[in-house]
Amino acid sequence: MHNKTNRKQDALNYHSKGRPGKIQVVPTKPTDTQRDLSMAYSPGVAEPCLHIAENVDDVYKYTAKGNLVGVISNGTAVLGLGNIGPEASKPVMEGKGLLFKIYADIDVFDLEINATTPDEFVAIVKALEPTFGGINLEDISAPTCFEIERRLKAEMKIPVMHDDQHGTAIISGAALINACEIQGKKLDKIKMVVNGAGAAAISCSRMYLSLGVKQENMVMFDINGLITPERTDLDDIRLQFATTRKDIKTLADGMKNADVFVGLSAGNVVTADMLKTMAKNPIVFAMANPEPEIAYDIAHEARKDIIMATGRSDFPNQVNNVLGFPYIFRGALDVRATAINEEMKIAAVNAIASIAKKPVPEAVNLAYNTKNIKFGREYIIPKPMDQRLIIEVSSAVAKAAIDSGVARKVITDWDAYVEELRARVGIDDRIMRTLTNKAKQNPKRIVFAEADTYKILKAAQIIKEEGIATPILLGNEATIRRIMRENDLYLDDVQIIDTKDGCAPNTQKYADHLYQKRQRRGVSLHESKKLMMDRNYYGASMVQFGEADALISGLTKDYVTTIKPALQIIGTEDGINRVAGMYMMLTKKGPVFFGDTTVNVNPTVQELVDITVLIERSVKQFNITPRVAMLSYSNFGSNTGPIPDKTRETVQILHDKYPDMIVDGDMQANFALNPDLLKDNFPFSTLTGKPANTLIFPNLESGNIAYKLLQEIGGAEAVGPILLGLKKPVHVLQLGSSVREIVNMITIAVVDAQEKEDAMNNTIKK
DSSP states (O other): OOOHHHHHHHHHHHHHHSSSSSSOOOOOSSSSSSHHHHHHHTTTTTTHHHHHOGGGGGGGHOOOOGGEEEEEESSBBBBBBOOOOOHHHHHHHHHHHHHHHHHHOOOOOEOOOOOOOOHHHHHHHTTTTTTEEEEEEOOOTTHHHHHHHHHHHHHHOOOOHHHHHHHHHHHHHHHHHHHHHHHOOOOTTOOOOEEOOSHHHHHHHHHHHTTTTGGGGEEEEEEEEEEEEEEEEEEOOHHHTTOOSSOOOOOHHTTTTTTEEEOOTTTTOSHHHHHHHHHHEEEEEOOOSSSSSOHHHHHHHOOOEEEEEOOOSSSBOOOGGGGGHHHHHHHHHHHTSSSSOOOHHHHHHHHHHHHHHSSOOHHHHHHHTOOOOBBBBTBSSSSSOOTTHHHHHHHHHHHHHHTTOOSSSSOOOHHHHHHHHHSSSSHHHHTTHHHHHHHHHHHEEEEEEETTTTHHHHHHHHHTTTTTTTEEEESOOHHHHHHHHHTTTTOTTTTTETTTOSTTTTHHHHHHHHHHHGGTOOOOOHHHHHHHHHHHHHHHHHTTTTTTTTTOOOOOSHHHHHHHHHHHTTTTTTTOOOOOEEEEEEEETEEEEEEEESSSOOOOHHHHHHHHHHHHHHHHHHTTTOOEEEEEESSTTSOOOOHHHHHHHHHHHHHHOOTTTTTEEEHHHHHOOOHHHHHOOOOOTTTSOOSEEEEOOOHHHHHHHHHHHHHHHHHHHHEEEESSSSSSEEEEEEETTHHHHHHHHHHHHHHHHHHHHHHHHHHHOO
């Protein structure tokens, strides 16, 4: 109960702190000068207005209409919360807008309207047609939602879709195709039980019929039992799925010899005994949230031959609407479709099903910490992180719109369209989600040297609850528990170690190890034991001896104080002469890696070579191909001096010793990041064609200044500093890091520990 209360407050804080809500409007044109403003508004705005007045289709040319979707609800059926009203639905609609943006680069205005009757709702939304390129209806109660969608689709000339109906239908339809293929079943032969008769269940059933399921082989239940023609409490829509079979009275009866169970109802209404009566190789889609109709482990225990999907992310085969709606609207908008018709939905189904059968990109394997996700019982639909979705689903929908005659714009260069889709959603906004997913697949033990601070404890609670890592807290136990109590933090079962009196577990073992390493550097055994009272020394020793997998420190102490114990106790990797610090800057144009920003003050040529090799290798671990620019105030010899000279010499050595490395310089930062500028002036550069994503600074001063300027003025999110070159993971926080920055750093530390563990295991195997 304590933990649940805490999570509720976290959710409230997330939505309320800073700028309230989750979305905002951002200008897309310059607004810095009076001339800019005169172009944006009066008098310059008159010109596009006149053009649109002459040719209404020019609205797509001069305004954002073509990339703008209205997410509209009346709040009558919000998630599992019911009829809570339009104002209470707004956080959900904002969240939907956020998903549209991050997955498909579609802008959204969310509209929550006071309209409960179909006439009111339709009149309001229809009047908004000039504003939007498409309409996503959301969280509208059945059966009203059916009439509203039907009428709006008939009366509007832009795509309209009620995602609650069609999203689940499209994703589960793809899952059904693949599950039947694996289980050796034919769609036109399967016997299906549908439990639930709301908007999603009706739409799913209609989709399955479109895919080839026979209506006579389908039975449907609602909260009042089997749907039959004799019932008097049913509307015409549900009566379409009435069965005349006399051998079925209960859900248990319906499950006997059924091939497929589809649940869109309530948790735990299906028993193991029911599953045991199903046909050979059953398919179970238990999609009630948060609790499926039958628990995943119970279902697999009852039937070893089962294929199961749920609505939950912690089990295989999650039926997640985000696999569909962003990309369906993306394809529809890109051809200015007048509707989202059945052909487009079927195209989305087939595209999603097809993706699951293809080799999985390494980035997806990385995100889910597995080496070979492949088509089979536990992978019948793609993962949400799969970046092929925007390309393949959007393209399929766009083609279907063109072929079915609802497109007002015809795409002729499909290769160019694919490149446009790639460019729309860079991986900058996905990389931390990808790394978080990877961390969750194999959580590690993270020891915190500064656990007697609120920020560290808050971050520790988050990573524990999210399954990213297991925290170990170093500090005064009374202080830690007081902070936990005062801030309602739930960490009662987490290990706390107080090192101040020298009596912490393994202190003597750790001291002996430090003494053996530093006895010829002026460190006595007594001094070694005394140093173990320092949490940075103790934490580094825990990592060295495998009592923890990574150390996080530096929130309240300077960098040198934190890194020195790690160097003395853990040391550098074999073949590595120095450590380096790197920041991952999450920018609107994608992630850019900065180094060295924290360790080496004024590196020599050879030190720059070592730093570059370390950072280039680390960038590859994020499944990104490094494009390295050696930065200077010179461009390829345009100036001479200590900095241009050493960067040019560094590049020459790197070209000679590492011919496969994509690296060039010396060059100025704007040329490194602007491929057109580089090509026009220095077409011979090995970086020509794409911007650099890895920037090596000539000294710590320039690197440190650059990342802090980009963070504060450029709005980039800094993840780091990521410490490179140690044998085992130790990462040092920025002084005063936020809780979010600490969580990001912990995530990096977990992934780093996973990589080092994999490397060690591979070495042992060899």
